[in-house]
Amino acid sequence: MSAPLSSRLLRWFDRHGRKDLPWQQALDDGRRDAYRVWLSEVMLQQTQVATVIGYFQRFIDALPTLRDLAAADEDTVLALWSGLGYYRRARFLHRTAQICVEQHGGELPRDFDALRALPGIGRSTAGAILAQAHGLRFAILDGNVKRVLTRHHGIHGHPGESAVEKQLWLHAETHTPTSRVADYTQAIMDLGATLCMRARPRCEDCPLAGDCTAYRNDLTALLPNRKPGKSIPSRTTLMLILRDAHGRVLLERRGPQGVWSGLWSLPEAANPDIAWRTAQQHAQIDDAQMLTPFTHVFSHYRLNIEPLLFDRATAHRGIADNPQLRWCSSAELAALGLPAPVRTLLQTIV
Known part of the structure; x- marks a missing residue:
């Protein structure tokens, strides 16, 4: 041309x-x-x-x-x-x-x-x-x-x-x-x-x-060449949803390292026993309900999320003194930086 x-x-x-x-x-x-x-x-x-x-x-x-x-x-x-x-x-x-x-x-x-x-x-x-x-x-x-x-x-x-x-x-x-x-x-x-x-x-x-x-040269399906593939690992976490009688949910600010660093998110645990101990550290609880698990895909791994709802939890007094923890209403959630899957999860229950 x-x-x-x-x-x-x-x-x-x-x-x-x-x-x-x-x-x-x-x-x-x-x-x-x-x-x-x-x-x-x-x-x-x-x-x-x-x-x-x-x-x-x-x-x-x-x-x-x-x-x-x-x-x-x-x-x-x-x-x-x-x-x-x-x-x-x-x-x-x-x-x-x-x-x-x-x-x-x-x-x-x-x-x-x-x-x-x-x-x-x-x-x-x-x-x-x-x-x-x-x-x-x-x-x-x-x-x-x-x-x-x-x-x-x-x-x-x-x-x-x-x-x-x-x-x-x-x-x-x-x-x-x-x-x-x-x-x-x-x-x-x-x-x-x-x-x-x-x-x-x-x-x-x-x-x-x-x-x-x-x-x-009939190469449009080939070019650009794809990045050499590799398997994406998976890991599983339990996300703890502690909700009090006022409908507020307990959030925890994530640390400066790792995925979602510095964002407000839900407390997490590696297994049910740790989940119960963690929940009891933050509030008085009676029972838990396992919600529908789902998977969130990052660029380098898949995160299998198992949500565990502790309803009508009663906050321990020490929460107010911890700047990394806060009870939030649905209105307050909208003004915070939350990971997308956490926001979507909370929108289904709050």
């Missing part, structure tokens, strides 16, 4: 691209808000646009500016993030906002190296902020872009491998135009999300099909 890849993508974007996403809202000077771009980029990591929109709007309604995010307490930030998973990203957002207030005048810096130095901002996220908010020529390489470029150039090997990723970055930088950079970055992401999908790509509608190596 004689026309550059970027020109074909931009023509396609003008007709079919997504231009009404909430983070594309322009400021008075016509630019996009760097804070919104940044927030959307972090939320969109491993999460689809359709899922993110609701979370994004709720987050922006509560914390409309970077300074608002910096001033918020961690529980508020985690509660707004609850359901998106990967809570470390929310903590990085919070800390980065605080650093920007302390060191960058309450704004995300416009310098690439300064952005990369902030917690949770990698090469692609920094490029997206500068390209979409400021129109600067920086490449991006998220999951959708990797898939488009891998197929177009016929690159074999898993995109997460360093040698493959290096090739992809070279192509990403080569194809990024000098003008309409914000539209181009959105266009190539949109192409990957709406046409060049992992399964059943719509190659007949793609503006790049004419010189796409994967399409020409």
Whole structure:
């Protein structure tokens, strides 16, 4: 094809691209808000646009500016993030906002190296902020872009491998135009999300099909190569739901290490005997009811959860003196950062 890849993508974007996403809202000077771009980029990591929109709007309604995010307490930030998973990203957002207030005048810096130095901002996220908010020529390489470029150039090997990723970055930088950079970055992401999908790509509608190596050689089902598989281990835990006569539930803040670190969750136990002893340490109890078990899948293991309900528990006095424990009403639960499976579980009984 004689026309550059970027020109074909931009023509396609003008007709079919997504231009009404909430983070594309322009400021008075016509630019996009760097804070919104940044927030959307972090939320969109491993999460689809359709899922993110609701979370994004709720987050922006509560914390409309970077300074608002910096001033918020961690529980508020985690509660707004609850359901998106990967809570470390929310903590990085919070800390980065605080650093920007302390060191960058309450704004995300416009310098690439300064952005990369902030917690949770990698090469692609920094490029997206500068390209979409400021129109600067920086490449991006998220999951959708990797898939488009891998197929177009016929690159074999898993995109997460360093040698493959290096090739992809070279192509990403080569194809990024000098003008309409914000539209181009959105266009190539949109192409990957709406046409060049992992399964059943719509190659007949793609503006790049004419010189796409994967399409020409019938490799779209093979590329990108999948990551070599390995078995995912499982573990089982009992989650203790202590509910008092007022309908309040006992929560415990998790430690700084491990999964769901720092979030409010339910006390856990490895077996029924430990579960009873743990429950008795926190409250006076009479009986327990085993609720329906379920499984929550993380990226690296499966967690089999067996909920154990201790109804009409009477709190011991010492609970009030322990900052890592608290009795919460259903209204208070909504304002806390809870792991998604814990929130879903409590919504079925509270």
